Amino acid sequence: MKGPRPVVLSGPSGAGKSTLLKKLLKDYDEVFGFSVSHTTRQPRPGEENGKDYHFVTREEMQKEVDAGGFVEHAEFSGNMYGTSKAAIQAVQAQNQICVLDIDMQGVKNIKKTDLNPIYISVQVPSIEILEKRLRERETETEESLQKRLRAACVDMELSKEVGLFDLIIINDNLEEAYSELKNVLAEEIQKVQGSKKT
Ligand SMILES: Nc1nc2c(ncn2[C@@H]2O[C@H](COP(=O)(O)OP(=O)(O)O)[C@@H](O)[C@H]2O)c(=O)[nH]1
Numbered sequence: 001m002k003g004p005r006p007v008v009l010s011g012p013s014g015a016g017k018s019t020l021l022k023k024l025l026k027d028y029d030e031v032f033g034f035s036v037s038h039t040t041r042q043p044r045p046g047e048e049n050g051k052d053y054h055f056v057t058r059e060e061m062q063k064e065v066d067a068g069g070f071v072e073h074a075e076f077s078g079n080m081y082g083t084s085k086a087a088i089q090a091v092q093a094q095n096q097i098c099v100l101d102i103d104m105q106g107v108k109n110i111k112k113t114d115l116n117p118i119y120i121s122v123q124v125p126s127i128e129i130l131e132k133r134l135r136e137r138e139t140e141t142e143e144s145l146q147k148r149l150r151a152a153c154v155d156m157e158l159s160k161e162v163g164l165f166d167l168i169i170i171n172d173n174l175e176e177a178y179s180e181l182k183n184v185l186a187e188e189i190q191k192v193q194g195s196k197k198t
């Protein structure tokens with residue numbers, strides 16, 4: 001694949017991936033582009049179709065998956081999620097660093113492709129803190145919250161595998177976590193900024 005190295009952000013639901021990503025995309029809007037995934041889950045208040053996700057029905061998504069339009073796809077908490085080839089190409093066409101926010105199944109499947117991203121896991125200090133953050137976010141029903149917590153336990157275990165991630169960020173203090181993220185990406189950021197000047 002052409003262009004700068006993509007970045008994969010993974011980690012339990014509620015760990016702070018979207019929060020960190022939004023800061024990064026705001027501070028470096030010319031450098032990074034978000035890979036807009038497809039999902040069959042319902043949009044949350046404030047989420048925009050085509051910006052946060054492509055919100056689709058299961059039938060629509062399955063059809064595109066069958067047609068070979070996806071780099072990877074997975075079932076998470078009762079819904080389908082997936083990265084389309086077009087989502088990545090749209091970012092790479094701008095010569096930007098493509099950022100993917102994907103679950104652990106996505107990480108394992110991206111490892112089988114030639115995308116060669118930097119793999120970053122965002123974790124939380126404890127499952128109790130994760131639960132508190134998810135409750136305070138007020139986006140989940142009790143059922144989906146419990147599903148996310150179960151998936152989080154699996155994610156926390158699997159993410160310990162040596163070599164799976166290039167960096168594990170414990171998102172305790174947000175500013176410190178954001179600094180760590182920026183530091184690991186500094187070289188790639190400079191490359192893109194340099195290439196845009198010429
Ligand atoms: N494999 C895969 N996972 C995705 C994709 N898009 C989002 N996810 C993951 O799906 C999970 C649920 O996402 P979401 O419903 O937005 O909930 P949130 O993480 O709690 O904000 C998260 O772990 C995301 O990283 C995708 O395209 N592929």
Ligand SMILES: Nc1ncnc2c1ncn2[C@@H]1O[C@H](COP(=O)(O)OP(=O)(O)O)[C@@H](O)[C@H]1O
Nearest residue numbers: 013014015016017018019133137171172173174
């Ligand atoms: N370091 C932090 N300390 C306290 N709350 C945080 C921190 N990082 C994120 N949050 C909050 O936790 C919730 C989950 O974060 P979010 O970015 O939605 O997680 P994810 O995208 O990984 O599911 C949000 O309400 C967010 O504002």
